[in-house]
Amino acid sequence: xxxxxxxxxxAAGGAKPMRVQHxxxxxxxxxxxxSSLVMRFSRNEFNQYNESTIGAAYVSKDVAxxxxxxxxxxxxxxAGQERxxxxxxxxxxxxxxxxxxxxxxxxxxxxxxxxxxxxxQRQNEGKTVIALVGNKLDLAxxxxxxxxxxxxxxxxxxxxxxxxxAQSGQGxxxxxxxxxxxxxLPAPExxxxxxxxxxxxxxxxxxxxxxxxxxxx
Amino acid sequence: MDGDAPxxxxxxxxxxxxxxxxxxxxxxxxxxxxxxxIYTRHGDEAQLSMLMSAVQAIVSSFSDMSDAVRSxxxxxxxxxxxxxxPLYLLxxxxxxxxxxxxxxxxxxxxxxxxxxxxxxxxxxxxxxxxNFDLRQLLGGTEGIIDHLVDRLDVDFGxxxxxxxxxxxxxxxxxxxxxxxxxRRPKSLLYAMVVSDMKLVTxxxxxxxxxxxxxxxxxxxxxxxxxxxxxxxWTPVCFPRFNDQGFLHVYISYIAAGVALVLVSAxxxxxxxxxxxxxxxxxxxxxxxxxxxxxxxAAAQRALHPSELGVAGLLQLYYRHKTLVQHFGTRFDESVGxxxxxxxxxxxxxxxxxxxxxxxxxxxxxxYRSAADTVLAWQSRSFELYAAVAxxxxxxxxxxxxxxxxxxxxxxxxxxxxxxxxxx
Numbered sequence: 001x002x003x004x005x006x007x008x009x010x011a012a013g014g015a016k017p018m019r020v021q022h023x024x025x026x027x028x029x030x031x032x033x034x035s036s037l038v039m040r041f042s043r044n045e046f047n048q049y050n051e052s053t054i055g056a057a058y059v060s061k062d063v064a065x066x067x068x069x070x071x072x073x074x075x076x077x078x079a080g081q082e083r084x085x086x087x088x089x090x091x092x093x094x095x096x097x098x099x100x101x102x103x104x105x106x107x108x109x110x111x112x113x114x115x116x117x118x119x120x121q122r123q124n125e126g127k128t129v130i131a132l133v134g135n136k137l138d139l140a141x142x143x144x145x146x147x148x149x150x151x152x153x154x155x156x157x158x159x160x161x162x163x164x165x166a167q168s169g170q171g172x173x174x175x176x177x178x179x180x181x182x183x184x185l186p187a188p189e190x191x192x193x194x195x196x197x198x199x200x201x202x203x204x205x206x207x208x209x210x211x212x213x214x215x216x217x
Numbered sequence: 218m219d220g221d222a223p224x225x226x227x228x229x230x231x232x233x234x235x236x237x238x239x240x241x242x243x244x245x246x247x248x249x250x251x252x253x254x255i256y257t258r259h260g261d262e263a264q265l266s267m268l269m270s271a272v273q274a275i276v277s278s279f280s281d282m283s284d285a286v287r288s289x290x291x292x293x294x295x296x297x298x299x300x301x302x303p304l305y306l307l308x309x310x311x312x313x314x315x316x317x318x319x320x321x322x323x324x325x326x327x328x329x330x331x332x333x334x335x336x337x338x339x340x341x342x343x344x345x346x347x348n349f350d351l352r353q354l355l356g357g358t359e360g361i362i363d364h365l366v367d368r369l370d371v372d373f374g375x376x377x378x379x380x381x382x383x384x385x386x387x388x389x390x391x392x393x394x395x396x397x398x399x400r401r402p403k404s405l406l407y408a409m410v411v412s413d414m415k416l417v418t419x420x421x422x423x424x425x426x427x428x429x430x431x432x433x434x435x436x437x438x439x440x441x442x443x444x445x446x447x448x449x450w451t452p453v454c455f456p457r458f459n460d461q462g463f464l465h466v467y468i469s470y471i472a473a474g475v476a477l478v479l480v481s482a483x484x485x486x487x488x489x490x491x492x493x494x495x496x497x498x499x500x501x502x503x504x505x506x507x508x509x510x511x512x513x514a515a516a517q518r519a520l521h522p523s524e525l526g527v528a529g530l531l532q533l534y535y536r537h538k539t540l541v542q543h544f545g546t547r548f549d550e551s552v553g554x555x556x557x558x559x560x561x562x563x564x565x566x567x568x569x570x571x572x573x574x575x576x577x578x579x580x581x582x583x584y585r586s587a588a589d590t591v592l593a594w595q596s597r598s599f600e601l602y603a604a605v606a607x608x609x610x611x612x613x614x615x616x617x618x619x620x621x622x623x624x625x626x627x628x629x630x631x632x633x634x635x636x637x638x639x640x
Contacts, residue, residue, distance in 0.1 A: 055451020
């Protein structure tokens, strides 16, 4: 994995590493393009006949934040199939950000996306920044969910809203970059004070790197 | 029952032309006990709903007589049924596949479905809703079942019930095993390095080992294109180990064609696994470039028959009874796909024949047809199946096989996983 090979970037003064980790989960019905969005974002590739995700796939990718800080996005791309539904909490629990995806040509997938948003907001008590993404903008001619409908729901529920095409790449970088900036940085508390409370970002990462706490930006 | 009639009656156009569907020599269908289509290897299961209903009617009318239907013959077709709880499976073949063989293949297809869902979940779902559409839950895994069904047709390994092994120098294999052992996280149960269903090495607890059938299902799954890039974490049920629950499996390709498969009971242990992968890869790259050695071995795939130092050998399987491992060579270039399939089919039938021998089982079968010459040989310590040039006489064949046995003895350390590490 790349996560520990990457050097922690140093501030010009050289004192503190400016590096945070954000856990981001992708949710949405199967075949709306979750894996394709991740592949476009992380490797700038697209595969028309991408295989269904089985279980969950993990990708990490760095994003530059304002002020010279870098966020490592730890992205969990979950399978949209029904059978994995009970596993979803394991991925979204404690996630800093969530990308909830629907297919603008499939009205049913929009309904499913709203259900994911409701579940996330209930379970994570509003602590997860959610981006609602209508994908497959390249198929806009077959659209059944209007941009207004998506935007109105996002505004009402307090979500970031985007329409993207994983195929052409349109809007994809923006989703992940803006989401990264919106995720609150961990408060710079002394380690002792943190012991009693649940970790926000690294709940899954029992043996993961702990650099997140030191970001000074 | 003639499986074709209801299909021909389906008026739907599109990709399912009944002539095309009928052209396939083997069919595997899965349906629920309520007659709902779940899976078909060929065509679209939704368009086969009349056929599925017919199968359901046949199975249930026999079960009403408390005498389950086992198989039917219709012309050259053998149709075999296998029912397990809420699932009905049907296999049809016009290749002369014996009933027992088709049934054991249906059992494997069933086990693969269990590996995805667990038996507990299957039972619970259908108890709650007997007409549940199971495709909702299997969605995205059709490719895994397709892959299994296709492999059953051309790979003798499933029928042998042993693990296929990748040829590798003893010392190199040993070091790969040591690396796995030294980098084992606490939450790890099993670790495997595997290349397209061929085992390189396997790390296991001292007192437990997984059943080869469970490993076949796992390796078949790991070969799915969905896992080809990146890191993956998915629940997998091992039916022989415990068909009621899941273990959690990490799959990532560490070199072209070489997968690292890590099994844990802790579903929150992904990051320990990803850390393990990183350390294992570092160690393998540092130690005599083992990562590259692995990639080379994987690219080699199976041995070519000429590498066994004999002339006239077209293909061979050797099963080591004590280790419960086997290796198979590639087919000689002179053998086409159709003949290769036929030879594998012959191996399967000869093996069944030997197994049925009772007190005094047959030890050697020399089989000759117009096109194929095949030898099957079982001893206390091995099973061997060989296809040779059609013109070869019995004496030359025995000579060839004896030469191969000598070669295997000499090469044993590199052919098989002799010392798999345990903790």
